[in-house]
Amino acid sequence: MNTDIENLFKDTVLGHPVGLFILFFTEMWERFSFYGMRILLILFLTAPMMSDNPGWDWPREHALALIGTYASLLYLTPIVGGWVADKITGYRVAVIIGCLVMTLGHAAMAFDTTITFYIGLALLVIGTGFFKPNITSIISEMYKTRESKKDGAYTIFYMGVNAGAFFGMMLCGYLAENYGWHWGFGLAGIFMLLGMLQFMLAHQIFGKIGDKPGRKEEVVLSDTIDESNLAEIKLNPFTTFDYVLIVLSSVGGLLYLFNDPLEVIYSKSLVPFEIAGMSGTNIVVLAALALFLILLITRIARYLPIVRDRLIAVTIFALFTVFFFAFFEQSLGSMTLFASDYTDRSLTGNSATIFKIVDGLLTTIPLIIITYVITLIFKKTFTKIGASNIILAIAFIGVWGLVIFRLYDKFSQTEMTVDATWFGILNSFFIITLAPVFSKWWESKYNPSAAMKYGIGLVLLGFGFAILSYGAADIPPGARTASVSMIFLILAYLFHTMGELCLSPLGLSYLSKLVPARMIGFMFGVWYLAIAVGQKAANTMGGMIDKISEQYSLGTFFLIFAIIPVIVGIVSMALNPLLKRLMHGVR
Structure with a gap:
């Protein structure tokens, strides 16, 4: 019996261990910062320089070429981050590394310079790679002996994802559009820092859960796979040819991702050649795709x-x-x-009033519910992780303050413009x-x-x-x-x-x-x-x-x-x- 899991389930909130809600709020602040920053990118990059809130005045095609590469990399680095956590750091340390790197990324983006902007994006991509796959892995370990409650746990957890996205886009977007882009980027960084501190100060509650795994996770297979199929699965290791194809297709794909915005924005290329009228970029991406398809087909063909x-x-x-x-x-x-x-x-008269009421309810009702959950957590854990609870309280006081300030600003306007x-x-x-x-x-x-x-x-x-x-x-x-x-x-x-x-x-x-x-x-x-x-x-x-x-x-x-x-x-x-x-x- 895993005593760390049993200890976690001694103190529960809404039928789930307090540790789940520590992860809930860590994820919430990370999603707050991620979505709060992400929604600003296209607007900041394309905003005119000669305006009340000047941006970089990029053509839309240039902005979207950069954002496309950034968004793609966010789904590729978790493959590496999950492997590093499994082999070297463990899940909890990987989450902390991810939070720290992302905090630095947001801080870099708060400065209005080209170099810090690109550094910030790079750090956010790396940090997400460490954070994204590993915080959910901690939940999986927590519920290893409580499989029947796992669906409910993930449902609660993903409410944190959406709550963070909701408030991040609303508040970062409000500050950025009304007071300046660096305020929106900066706010995202502040809440990322608070999320990291809250998690770090509460890590002891998990015991050894999330430490470096000592064994491979078991994978439950369908009952319809018989013993001969299982034998075939075990006898189908990756070959040298497989690894060569993985490396070549990965290099080709990454080369395309970095080269595309470089070509579109700066008219430079990492592959400055043409063959039969086809650009080097297209040749690289098609070759990478072909190699990957060969890998997939040959690998799948070896199974029963x-x-x-x-x-x-x-x-x-x-x-x-x-x-x-x-x-x-x-x-x-x-x-x-x-x-x-x-x-x-633009809204005036009754339409403005109705929008203000609906917007106020959309904003305050979820905050009231989450604040109630926080009070339950405080009652259960303040003697154990008081410092983490204090950081959590500071974060929510900040959110409440910003929400009230935003609502006051909106309600004081007779004619308003929706952000x-x-x-x-x-x-x-x-x-x-x-x-x-x-x-x-x-x-x-x-x-x-x-x-x-x-x-x-x-x-x-x-x-x-x-x-x-x-x-x-x-x-x-x-x-x-x-x-x-x-x-x-x-x-x-x-x-x-x-x-x-x-x-x-x-x-x-x-x-x-x-x-x-x-x-x-x-x-x-x-x-x-x-x-x-x-x-x-x-x-x-x-x-x-x-x-x-x-x-x-x-x-x-x-x-x-x-x-x-x-x-x-x-x-x-x-x-x-x-x-x-x-x-x-x-x-």
């Missing part, structure tokens, strides 16, 4: 039929994931630009409110198959863009500003969030059920790679907003983003019978 079929199913789902994120992550780029430049955000960053909070709000509904759907007898869920998610995503396309239909070609009703953007976020709830949370769940033990780490890497490719594709396509809107219209730009996901979603539904056969009974 049932395992091989399931791995093929995972690969198909990963392809659909690329398409989903390539369009969904327009929220980081083109949709934020639409909110800033093409949406009528462009405010629309970013809608995704978190809709997730929190709609997740229980979708969870009940998945638990009912009407629970769709995996392929149908992917299809529904992609179609809903397309509907969201169709609404934006309709709203932007009257904007003339080449227009840089417009005054479209904000209802179109709100509805688009609603449909996109419903699509996300159909697809995004399910990917890793299906992967863990379908992938054999020997290949679990590799396929998790493939999955994160699929999301990374989607992130880069999202911003590459988003960077075409000016070119397409000038040649055709902004409505046409969003119509393209509506049609393709719907088509891919219908393809997913059509493949449902095939994918069911490939999954061999796994649901």
Whole structure:
């Protein structure tokens, strides 16, 4: 019996150990800082130099090329960070390293210089690699003997993710848009620092949980895999050829990620050559893709039929994931630009009053609930981790102070302008409110198959863009500003969030059920790679907003983003019978 786990479960809040809520708030502050900074990037980079709140005045294509590489790397470094924690540091130390590096990254971005901005982005990418995979691994260890409570624990934890994103985008965005970009970047760094201190000062409560693992984690395989398949899994190690392909495809992919913004922004190239009219960048990325496909095909081919079929199913789902994120992550780029430049955000009279009331309720009700949870934690743990609790209290006093200041500022205005960053909070709000509904759907007898869920998610995503396309239909070609009703953007976020709830949370769940033990780490890497490719594709396509809107219209730009996901979603539904056969009974 693990005495550290038993000790954790002696002091519980809402039926879960206090340690879960330490992780909850650590994740909340990290997501506060991450999303609070992320929502500012496109606005800061494209803001005119000659304005009340000057930015860098970059062309949209340049800004999105940089953001695409940054967003992609955020999903690649966790593969390395998880390995380092497993082999060298342990999960808790890795989380602290990640928090410290990210704090330094946010601090660097608070200075308005080019070099500190790039250093800040690099540190955030590295820090996320240490933080992201390892804080969830601590939860997995905590509930090793309480499997029946693990789903509830992750549900609470991901509420922390969305609460942090909600308040981060709201408060960092408010300060940045109204008082200066460095205030928004700086606030993100302050709360990252508080999150790190809170976790460090409470680490002893976990005992040895999260220390360097002394053994490999067990992977539960489906009962339908027989002993011959298990033997085949154990006899399928990575070959030298596999490792060569991994290295070459990784180097090629990273070379493309760094070279793309370098070419777009500075007209320089790490691969300055052409072959048959094709640029070095395109040659490198196509070669990397070809090598990776060879690796995937040859590796999967070495398994017995049932395992091989399931791995093929995972690969198909990963392809659909690329398409989903390539369009969904327009929220980081083109949709934020639409909110800033093409949406009528001015409110007067009754509409302003209604917005202020709704905004006030959206802000204060979650804070009241979380503050209540904090009081329960204080009662249980103040004698054990008093210093950590004090840091947590300081952080929440700060949040309350900023929220009250923001609400007072908004309520004192007779005519008000909604911040462009405010629309970013809608995704978190809709997730929190709609997740229980979708969870009940998945638990009912009407629970769709995996392929149908992917299809529904992609179609809903397309509907969201169709609404934006309709709203932007009257904007003339080449227009840089417009005054479209904000209802179109709100509805688009609603449909996109419903699509996300159909697809995004399910990917890793299906992967863990379908992938054999020997290949679990590799396929998790493939999955994160699929999301990374989607992130880069999202911003590459988003960077075409000016070119397409000038040649055709902004409505046409969003119509393209509506049609393709719907088509891919219908393809997913059509493949449902095939994918069911490939999954061999796994649901």
